[in-house]
Amino acid sequence: MARLDTLKRIIQVKEYKKSEAELELQKAWRVLRAEQTQLDLLERHLSENTAILDRKKNSRNINVYELTLYYDYIDTLYKKIDAQVKVVAAKTIEVEKRQTELIEAYREVKTVVVLKDRVVTEERKKMERQTQREMDFVYLSRLPRN
Numbered sequence: 001m002a003r004l005d006t007l008k009r010i011i012q013v014k015e016y017k018k019s020e021a022e023l024e025l026q027k028a029w030r031v032l033r034a035e036q037t038q039l040d041l042l043e044r045h046l047s048e049n050t051a052i053l054d055r056k057k058n059s060r061n062i063n064v065y066e067l068t069l070y071y072d073y074i075d076t077l078y079k080k081i082d083a084q085v086k087v088v089a090a091k092t093i094e095v096e097k098r099q100t101e102l103i104e105a106y107r108e109v110k111t112v113v114v115l116k117d118r119v120v121t122e123e124r125k126k127m128e129r130q131t132q133r134e135m136d137f138v139y140l141s142r143l144p145r146n
Contacts, residue, residue, distance in 0.1 A: 004123065007116040014112055018105035025098040032091040039084040046077045 053070045056062065 003119055004116065007112060007119060011109065011112050011116065014105065014109040018102070018109050021098065021102040021105040025095070025102050028091070028095045028098045032088070032095050035084065035088050035091050039081065039088050042077060042081045042084055046074065046081065049074055049077065 049070060053067070053074065056067060056070065
């Protein structure tokens with residue numbers, strides 16, 4: 001029974017680690033979604049400003065200073081998008097790492113539960129054998145002796 005109590009405590013610890021891994025995965029997903037939203041916003045700004053720049057280039061009133069500002073801003077957006085793509089890639093790797101940790105936590109819990117079930121089955125069989133021995137002894141002790 002001490003083994004069973006120990007296994008129950010181990011299962012509790014593993015369950016706690018599993019729930020921590022689940023929380024960490026959820027947190028990583030939230031961060032990834034936020035970074036992806038930031039990237040989408042930058043890309044939307046880029047497409048809007050590119051469209052404005054195209055309209056400016058096609059208009060008859062071309063202000064060189066204004067065009068230079070748009071080109072500089074678009075260049076800055078490209079740099080920010082490149083940096084944000086790297087951040088999103090890093091966060092994606094982080095999410096995958098957290099998923100792997102969570103899967104491992106589930107495996108550990110399942111392994112200990114299976115081990116506990118085996119111990120319970122062994123204990124039950126042992127108790128059944130002991131009970132059968134006692135019943136055999138009682139039966140044999142009631143038989144008349146010659």
